[in-house]
Amino acid sequence: MSDDKEKKLQEIREKLKVLLVESLSLEGVDPKKIKDDEVLFNEGLGLDSLDAVEIVVLLQRNFGLNIKDINEGMKILYSLETLSKYIQENADNG
Amino acid sequence: MDRIAITGIGAVSAAGGNLKEILRSFESGKRNAASPSVFKTSLTYPVFEVLSMPCPEQKGDRTISLAMVAIKEALSQAGFIDGLKGRNAGVCLGTTVASQLNDIDFYRVFKNKQTVQMEKIERFVKGNLAETVSRRVNAEGPSATVVNACSSGADAIGIAISWIKSGLCDIAVAGGADELESVPLCGFRSLGIVSDILCAPFDRNRKGLNLGEGAGVLILERESNARGRGIAPKVFVTGYGSVSDAYHLTAPHPEGIGLELALKTVLKQGKVTAKEVAFINAHGTATLDNDKVETKVLKKVFGDNVKFFSTKGYTGHTLGAAGGLEAAFTASALDVGWMPSSAGFVEIDEEIGIAPIMVKTQIDKKFAISTSLAFGGNNAALLFERAE
Amino acid sequence: MYISGIGMVSAFGRGIDNCVKVLREAIIPETYHVSQDVIAAGKLPRRMRRADKFSKMATLAAMDAVEDSKLDVKKKPGSLGIVLSTAFGPHVTTFKFLDDLVTYGEENVSPITFSHSVHNAAVSYITSAIENHGPALTIAGFVFAFHQALHVARSWLDEKRCENVLVGCVDERGEVSDAIISGKMGREKDFNIKPFDFSANASMYPSEGAVFFMVTDDASEKNYCKVDGVLHGAFAEDKKESDMYILDTDGLSGDETPYMDIKEKKAMISGYSPLFGSTPGLSAFHCAVAALTIKNQRVYVAPVQDNPHGLNLCSFGKNMDIDSVACIKYNCLRERGYIRLERSKKEG
Numbered sequence: 001m002s003d004d005k006e007k008k009l010q011e012i013r014e015k016l017k018v019l020l021v022e023s024l025s026l027e028g029v030d031p032k033k034i035k036d037d038e039v040l041f042n043e044g045l046g047l048d049s050l051d052a053v054e055i056v057v058l059l060q061r062n063f064g065l066n067i068k069d070i071n072e073g074m075k076i077l078y079s080l081e082t083l084s085k086y087i088q089e090n091a092d093n094g
Numbered sequence: 095m096d097r098i099a100i101t102g103i104g105a106v107s108a109a110g111g112n113l114k115e116i117l118r119s120f121e122s123g124k125r126n127a128a129s130p131s132v133f134k135t136s137l138t139y140p141v142f143e144v145l146s147m148p149c150p151e152q153k154g155d156r157t158i159s160l161a162m163v164a165i166k167e168a169l170s171q172a173g174f175i176d177g178l179k180g181r182n183a184g185v186c187l188g189t190t191v192a193s194q195l196n197d198i199d200f201y202r203v204f205k206n207k208q209t210v211q212m213e214k215i216e217r218f219v220k221g222n223l224a225e226t227v228s229r230r231v232n233a234e235g236p237s238a239t240v241v242n243a244c245s246s247g248a249d250a251i252g253i254a255i256s257w258i259k260s261g262l263c264d265i266a267v268a269g270g271a272d273e274l275e276s277v278p279l280c281g282f283r284s285l286g287i288v289s290d291i292l293c294a295p296f297d298r299n300r301k302g303l304n305l306g307e308g309a310g311v312l313i314l315e316r317e318s319n320a321r322g323r324g325i326a327p328k329v330f331v332t333g334y335g336s337v338s339d340a341y342h343l344t345a346p347h348p349e350g351i352g353l354e355l356a357l358k359t360v361l362k363q364g365k366v367t368a369k370e371v372a373f374i375n376a377h378g379t380a381t382l383d384n385d386k387v388e389t390k391v392l393k394k395v396f397g398d399n400v401k402f403f404s405t406k407g408y409t410g411h412t413l414g415a416a417g418g419l420e421a422a423f424t425a426s427a428l429d430v431g432w433m434p435s436s437a438g439f440v441e442i443d444e445e446i447g448i449a450p451i452m453v454k455t456q457i458d459k460k461f462a463i464s465t466s467l468a469f470g471g472n473n474a475a476l477l478f479e480r481a482e
Numbered sequence: 483m484y485i486s487g488i489g490m491v492s493a494f495g496r497g498i499d500n501c502v503k504v505l506r507e508a509i510i511p512e513t514y515h516v517s518q519d520v521i522a523a524g525k526l527p528r529r530m531r532r533a534d535k536f537s538k539m540a541t542l543a544a545m546d547a548v549e550d551s552k553l554d555v556k557k558k559p560g561s562l563g564i565v566l567s568t569a570f571g572p573h574v575t576t577f578k579f580l581d582d583l584v585t586y587g588e589e590n591v592s593p594i595t596f597s598h599s600v601h602n603a604a605v606s607y608i609t610s611a612i613e614n615h616g617p618a619l620t621i622a623g624f625v626f627a628f629h630q631a632l633h634v635a636r637s638w639l640d641e642k643r644c645e646n647v648l649v650g651c652v653d654e655r656g657e658v659s660d661a662i663i664s665g666k667m668g669r670e671k672d673f674n675i676k677p678f679d680f681s682a683n684a685s686m687y688p689s690e691g692a693v694f695f696m697v698t699d700d701a702s703e704k705n706y707c708k709v710d711g712v713l714h715g716a717f718a719e720d721k722k723e724s725d726m727y728i729l730d731t732d733g734l735s736g737d738e739t740p741y742m743d744i745k746e747k748k749a750m751i752s753g754y755s756p757l758f759g760s761t762p763g764l765s766a767f768h769c770a771v772a773a774l775t776i777k778n779q780r781v782y783v784a785p786v787q788d789n790p791h792g793l794n795l796c797s798f799g800k801n802m803d804i805d806s807v808a809c810i811k812y813n814c815l816r817e818r819g820y821i822r823l824e825r826s827k828k829e830g
Contacts, residue, residue, distance in 0.1 A: 026531065048342070136587075194599070238634065
């Protein structure tokens, strides 16, 4: 990956970490301490089904992205890494 | 044993303006869903609207109007055409929408101009469902508006039964009413559980619920009270179970522990075995989770040959009205002797493994159950018994 | 039906001990908000991270009532029922959802906000927090919802559906609700609530909070008191005299002249709305004060002593024999609400 692309990906990761902590009320979680490849559900951040649909809305509001297919969504939302890459590949400014 | 008798039933939904019309829709399989006309929206999801009720000028009256249509029908059947004055009567009704100030225009005006449209507030504050209905039918006993999401109507019936048994009132108007509105449509859609096509409860390809509106009401009293008025009751409510999953705000417990316990509670209360139950009028919203969990429990409690159906294919999910409407349908099914097909079902889901009733079917036993699984994790079950 | 436990969250903070302190010292709060610090210090289960203030206040008060009653919920998780009453429900979140709609459009609203905008979200959290599997429901009403909730609790116990019931009341303040109340009353909020003026244009100041009671048919010396009677409506009348009357005069009914009836009573009169603020659930707060009065055999001074009608006002706190307290409420239609509490056992 080019330096420019990696830099943009890192920006997306950092933005996502802050968004997730704020929007999902992850009390006591420091965005800076979330790993770049943190698994989002069950282990890792321990998110649940309600968080999943909230993330779908976050993607719409903040990146103009629309996940319509549940099965596709499960793969995209697997980890911070898969989510960040999806945004980078598909967002208007990605 | 002085059973709780149902002496009047009233219902209004997209399937019909009264119980007779609704039963005709069940027989014909007619499903009256369309794009909403009672509110403006850019969303394109089918809803089950009560077209026989014109859109009122004043927002907020629709739920009360729907409730009064069903209540008038029920009171007339029970022989209370002139109301309930002097009868020690209570009113317990479930709703969701009517209890919230979900007025987008109101909020928009407040946000932009910092002014409060007081006529809307006056209507809201004076429009508590059970209190308003109590005044209109001259009921002088207890009243309560239950706001328990999808089990509100069933829980309202359960409370009314408790009131009568503990002597707080002799007669009760109980059930639920809710109007269609854009706010719950947007909200449920954001949860990913609204279908953009006609709902298909229990079907392999189900995509979620369709919203609906309506009202379903029962007139309840002790059997001795009814017979004292010269009425021979045809159906009784002989059990009410209410159990919390204590699991999650929006998802049902994956093993359906609350529903299982609610079903076992009503069977115990009614001194009935699972085999004696003719059918279950299931909650059957057509969401992936609800239908999977609910049928898992039905199989566990009643066996793989359980007869069940959902009427939400004819009415949509009427939220606070659902428990009341479905109680009305269950009681009247026992009365008329047949159960409707589960509209929308085409193909069995392997994960579920069983199919609902697919054709109009005669009832050969005298007990039936209606279930309601609420957003928030409450599970309600009502047991009905046909008279000998 | 007996009260075996009480939990409370109000402008003064949290807990019955704090409530007693405020009653003894007649401490009128500086603000009628429940502080976020009180909520944050609450040690709520982690699964409540997304919950709004309405649900958090309710859960804290409910958990405290359970603890106060010493009931081991997990021993028989199906035998405890929960009834929550509210006037406006989680309206702050409802309006937040409407704000989402207006700001982001119909397709970009928050599902978390929507899920918490429903009236029964709080009870759902309470069942999870205390791991209870009994019946749980929410009742909505603007004036007598708490009375209605007590009736439900009474009938559940009579029917033996439950062995104990957690019954309570929650309401919150918000920008929109403050504006609505001021608009309806036709005047701005006024910090100087005067509970005994019985004015046709009574002062009010919107507040928020939550109160929960554990009620049971199990008579025990540890109980606070007995709930002797609950009535509401046009025909609600005292059938018995009480040693003390607490008036729900917080200005929210607008016209408090119906309370003039109380002048006929020779018994002691009091009212504590300046401690709790003006809230549709004031009856529940006063019910807690009444229970404490009976349990502690101590009357608490009325925090505002203005007494233009010469009532037998509770002018100072003192220990005394109190067998019964009645909490009286009128709505704007002059319908009456009445809750009578009695000492569980009379000394010989």
